[in-house]
Amino acid sequence: GAVVSQHPSRVICKSGTSVKIECRSLDFQATTMFWYRQFPKKSLMLMATSNEGSKATYEQGVEKDKFLINHASLTLSTLTVTSAHPEDSSFYICSANRQADTEAFFGQGTRLTVV
């Protein structure tokens, strides 16, 4: 199966700093990647859809300036949490699809803790 690698798996940062999370498709090209936030014992909440070479499409209620998404190549998308606050602490997970309407392959997820 296809492999999606997400780094880092865990990160602790101070309030006010920025954190970058990388999502890479290792053995396929992903024209579309998705970023999710998952609260404890809750479902995956779609934050944004990342399309290579164009601006990300954000879901309602997600701050574009706070969660910066860059999809610079067909194998890499990054999520930067800017000016992080404790309420941003969560599990962030990305997924990538080979083609539209096909299986989504998930990264390992990133546990972000803002202190």
Next chain:
Amino acid sequence: GENVEQHPSTLSVQEGDSAVIKCTYSDSASNYFPWYKQELGKRPQLIIDIRSNVGEKKDQRIAVTLNKTAKHFSLHITETQPEDSAVYFCAAMGSSGGYQKVTFGTGTKLQVIP
């Protein structure tokens, strides 16, 4: 936008019994319906999927049914085993505004009691 509801939120079954999880969706344009299993602290893994042109699909102990008219789909696990214990998510996927969108259900925590 798409709205996916999933029931039940928790499900306990005896080992060997069957488990059924149901989901409904709202957007008739959705055409791909995957089911994911997520073990504690791990990434979701696809266990089975179905497309809108098919009514039923089976893979060993797992089956999924889709009723497009009623906009609901269900996951059936037969002969459950303790290792089936996990959180299961349904999802509905389709195109919206030229972009592919996926909406997940709220999840079902399945516990298989030995």
